Amino acid sequence: MEKITSVKVDDIKTKIDKQDIYIYNGFMAISKYIKSIDEDIKRLKKWDIEEVFIKDADANAYGYQTPEDFEKFARECLVYRNIYFNILEKVKTSLGDFRYNNIVNISNLKSIIDSILDLINKNMNAAIELLNIENLSRDDYYYIRSLNVSMISLMLGKVMKFPEDKLQKLGLGAILYDIGLIRIQDKVLNKHTQFTPEEYIEIKKHTVFGYKIIKTNFRLEEEIAVIPLEHHEHFNGKGYPRGISGNQIHLYPKIVAVAHSLEKILKPIRILRDSQKTPTYSKILNGARTIENKTLSDAVREIIKGANIKFDPIIAKLVVGTFSVYPIGTVVILNDNRRGLVFATNISYPIRPIIKIVSDENNNFIEDGEVINLIETNKLLISGVDKDSNILEEVKSRLLDKKENNDGN
Known part of the structure; x- marks a missing residue:
């Protein structure tokens, strides 16, 4: 059995001559075959990675090594984008039917999750590149965020080797994670000045509303309903609505919290409210975008920084392995x-x-x-x-x- 031990980043140089260095769960940080490591060590520190792991390992061989491989990847991205927009139309129909007409169609939602999983299973790299799509309709922002959060959650679920039934539950809860916003009063959602403390309390109720909607209207299981309820809880106990922490938070909302934050960093909101740069939820629903340019690489870094604070550290570190320090399309x-x-x-x-x-x-x-x-x-x-x-x-x-x-x- 191979031995794995931890080592501080500052001590890497004493170990690199004979062993590979890993960030977490098999994700290599520095190879024993790379001798010029000063820049790699600086980069690990920049990413707030303080501890790594060592074990003996052979160099790995990887695919995608030729210009032909790249052309194949780029062509697949074109195909995947068409599929993505077809899925988005189905999301708009399903969530829009409930949002405006109180119509629930679980079979349509399950079909959407199947389509997302099919994309991920066929080519994870091309699926990740879909998160870089720009110039989308502002009117579709709510639906885009719901789709992307579900997609990211399912990518993480695949990396965690969830069985099919768990992936379906995770995907359904993720695509409905913010459904409770439709129960917030329009006068609060549409407000263009800063929220009062009372209004902010009202906004935070969307988590409880989402839980009740999924239990009462959609008639889905508790472990799905808990996703909208707990996706704003923090690992350190400083989230809402209940202020629970650590393992008190269900695994699914822990994953969705990371997915939501990744998507929010990629497509953030920056709306002026009087003199303050704070968002209104009406703008979130109606698709306001920021002029600030953030990349998936930025988003991954922010998740790592939030480990043990907002996010479960195990899930946060899995983000590096799933999306990489320099994600697809960077x-x-x-x-x-x-x-x-x-x-x-x-x-x-x-x-x-x-x-x-x-x-x-x-x-x-x-x-x-x-x-x-x-x-x-x-x-x-x-x-x-x-x-x-x-x-x-x-x-x-x-x-x-x-x-x-x-x-x-």
């Missing part, structure tokens, strides 16, 4: 100033993904750039993330044009 800046698009993650080594070079050192687009597995090189390091780049959209646009030209011939 444009990273290398130490030679070239840009690379992350299109696959080294599952056991999240800070060194597989990238395709997409621009030169002067940021000129390169269509036929090389594919590099950063675990295999000592010379190239990631120095930052290009938050303003839209290179993946450029690549997919060119592939779509190429496909249309081929279809026309």
Whole structure:
């Protein structure tokens, strides 16, 4: 049986000559085959990772190693986006029917969860890239958030090896996690000035309302209803509505809390209320977006920082393994100033993904750039993330044009 022990990040250098370094549960931080580790150690500290694990391990081999693999990935992203928008229409119909007409259709919701799981099962990487979709209709924001929170929750559930019945329950509760907002008074939801203490108390009731709706209207099980009830509870006991902590919180809402926060960071709200930058829930429902540009990489980092505070530390650390430090679709800046698009993650080594070079050192687009597995090189390091780049959209646009030209011939 192999031995696994913990080690402080500051002590990594004394261990690296003979052993691999892991962040959590098999997710490698630094390989024994990489000798230039100072930057990797700095990066772990930047991510507030204080402790890692060591064990003997062989170097892993990964797929997605060629330009052809990248083109396949980009084409799959195009296909997945069409499927995503079809699912979104079904979400709008199902949640809209209840929101406006009090119509409940559980079979439609279960069909939606099946469709999401099918996407994840076929290609997790392409499914993750869907979280980067921009320029969506403001009117659809409530439905987009419900869909994405369910999708993220199911990704985490898959990583946690939930059986099919548990995934269905998790997905249903996640897609209905904010259903209680429809019971908040319009005069509070539509208010454009700062909430009074009394109004904030009213807003927080959406968790209890959601629980009652799922039990009474949807007639679903307790372990599904507990998701809207507890998704604002914090691991340290400072959440609401009951202020419970740790293992008092059900596992499902712990997962959904992380998913909700990831989605909220990616698509945050910033509405001016008089002189204060605080959101109104009417804007949340109606789709206001911020001008601040956040990436999935930023979101993952915020989750890690919230471990043991807002989030269960085990679930927070699983986020790194699921989405990686540099998630799918991230444009990273290398130490030679070239840009690379992350299109696959080294599952056991999240800070060194597989990238395709997409621009030169002067940021000129390169269509036929090389594919590099950063675990295999000592010379190239990631120095930052290009938050303003839209290179993946450029690549997919060119592939779509190429496909249309081929279809026309």
